Amino acid sequence: MNAGRRFRPAPLALSRIARFWREIWKCWRLTLDWTVQLYIVLPGLFVGANLYRDVWLNPPAWLDYANVQAVFAVLGMFMLRARVRTFAYEGDGLFLRRSGRWTKNMLHIGFGYTLLVRMLTAAAVLALLAPVLDLKFGWNLAIAFRAGLAAAFFGYAWTMARDGLERRLSGWRRPVALWGARIAFIFAWTAGMTAAVAHPVGLASAVFLLFIVSLLLALLRLRAKGTFAHELTVEGEAYSACIRFLFYDSGGLPKLPRRRKPLLSFSRLRLPGPRDTDRRAAELWLKAKLRDADNLQALLLFAVLGCAAVALSPVGLGLAAWPLIGLVALLWFRGQWQRWAAERFVAMLTWASGSLERAETIGVRAMFMPLFLLWGTALGCKIGLSFGGLYWIAVWIVPLIGWPAGWRGASWIIDGLRNRERKRREEDGKRREEEARHREA
Template sequence: MAELTSGSQEEAAVGKEPVPAARPIRTPAALFRRRVGQHVRWQWMVWRTVIDWTVWVYVFIPAALYGGSIYRHWWKTPPEWMSNLGTGTIAAVFAVMLFSMGRLRTFIEEPDAIMLLQRPKWLGGLRLRGAIYSVVWRLLFAAVPIAVTLVWSTQVKLLSVGEIALWYELTAAIAISAISLRSIVEANLQGWRRTILLLAITSLLTIGYTWLMVKMLGGNGSAAGSEQAHPAGLGAAAAVAVVAAIAGFWLRLRFYGTLQADIESERASRLTLSSLILRQVAPVKRPRPTRTRPVLFSGSGRLIRGNGQQALIADSFMKSLLRKMEYVRLLLLFYVISTIALLIAPGWIAGICALVLPIIGTVWARDRFEGWMDEPFIKGFAWDAGAVRAGMEKALLYLLVPLALWLGGLAGWKMTGVAGAVLGIGFGYVWLAIVLVPLLLFASEIRRQKQQRAE
């Protein structure tokens, strides 16, 4: 029998360094160990890209200490909200976590395809060992939510150790059945049929498990007002689930599909963590034609009337800002968030918010204006410093007067009613036009003079 000495592409040499001779692979077990080792190293490299010592020091360790302290306190005195936590809610969360993810691993990669087709026993050995590996991990994964909710199950539901063990046995068996069925479907179906069938299986398992837990453990969270647990029924359900898990495991090994399906399934499993970490990275796509005509103010007409430089500057900045939809969305979002903040705040706090929120909007608009003035095309014109200052003031007022009037009127209405709304509108205009904008312009002028002296 030929000896295998090649690993996967992850073991390729880099540069001109000599490649050490790989240990020959003579058995399916040796190939399986090689693939598991490569998988562990790959996952470790992925985790190292996002987790370093600072994450441990500032996130994980404090979170573990704080979370452990809270959990210890819960063991002594369960919080009141835990008594209102129903069995159906717990079961539904468990089902979504355990039944909608995962598949039976095979650890079959593309470099192994030709060799495995020539050695059917090796192919079957890899599938069997990969399935056992997946079952062991699923047993450990199913124990995590059971362990986390021990406070609820022992202190609130008053379940015994035997009942918790049967609950775990039932949950783990259904989870194993779920990954077996998922693997069978993915290996034998494609396209929309596979998607619909997977969704149907997950939904049925979730609904059935939730209903069964409510019947076996009682529906309500408090032990006093809930039905008593049914150990006999729970044990019978666990036994049936174990038989179903064994049957699903055997069916997966029997209806394994094609070798290419196993390779694609293994690739998807191996890259799950990488895809999760890199989900915010935009994929490289073919360039598409973009819309060059702006949605708002696509014409060349003036928004701000006037013949001086200040009117031209204010008008050009307003159109430049409002023609970019990301800025328009940001302004609308700021208006909405500010309105919600005033609506949920008490009267006098709403008045403070009506003073503070326009400051945030004015500073943002001032920064956008200064960035716009620093653009090469705009800097190419010989603008008068006074005209620039007046143009900034005019643009800020046009942008933020509606916000100041709206927030002032809303705060006044919350404090004293309709009369307060009228006074608030006037006060909002005075606060923005007479106090806030001149102060920001003064600060911008001082900063500009400092920059000129530094240059």
């Protein structure tokens, strides 16, 4: 392809598509060397092909429990993973995006690529489900073709709807709207296709209706303006999604810049009490930890594991496990505080004497007490389920007793650990002084 033809909308978009998949293949080729192919990939393909063949020749017992709703639900869930691809580059903002002809033609190719990928995905899923479709429901090739075409248009309509929601919403409203739309789409798809597949005219009508809806949503997307930044974000996330498994937890995958508002904002977080330096420092620590996704996952893990430990154990063991789990969480929170206090932007500030120590107690208790009360509530529910009747009052009594116990216990433990560290530092300082005197002598 010469330079004159390459720098036209269609050849340029096609070259970007080819380059994208070349880069994905190069990343995967680093992992899929001959040893992985020989000992993992080829045996896996052989075993999978044999299992697929056995389902055809010897239908398993679980086929009797399969229903057409499950087939369309599985097919729909695969379609809901799609996004609109435009293969936009950051350099396009210099001059390409100023030309409506370039933008329109490249969007047409991106939309066509999105629909083609939906068709291939639907065909692959139907091919894997072919034994169920043939042996259980008696589908022929014509029914499977129409169902696959309907699934492709359904996935294409979802990409347009998802793109519109992501462009218009931000913060916590975006995931709420997306998950609500997913649930609505999958229920409408499953119910509508289950009713339509029983009649050839109904299935053809469903395909035509989905085609019209997809076309209308695509026309609305073409008329949208100010989408360049969103398209860049989508392209970066599409590339990272294809290779994230290779670089998982290795640091090899760079973090993408966020072009949207954070999911949760804690800018207005205030702790009760006087607005002094101690509480302001504790609020800084709380905001830093609550904005970190890894810390939020750890908090969720603590909450789930703690509730399971006190609720799934016998009542006596749950009473003993409650403070022990609280102690583990308290030690973890204190470690998080010490790492935060040692960071440069905190250490460089001038703090009043003892201010950080008091702020540590305030901040750690503010993080610890909601978890501790949640575990107490789970323990109260366990007591109510075990004994019934008036024992359900434990749902209220146990947290009420746990509040002062956890509040005082957290302060005592933090102060005790801090005093122990202070004594250790003093002993180390005295020992170093004695060693220095011995060397001088």
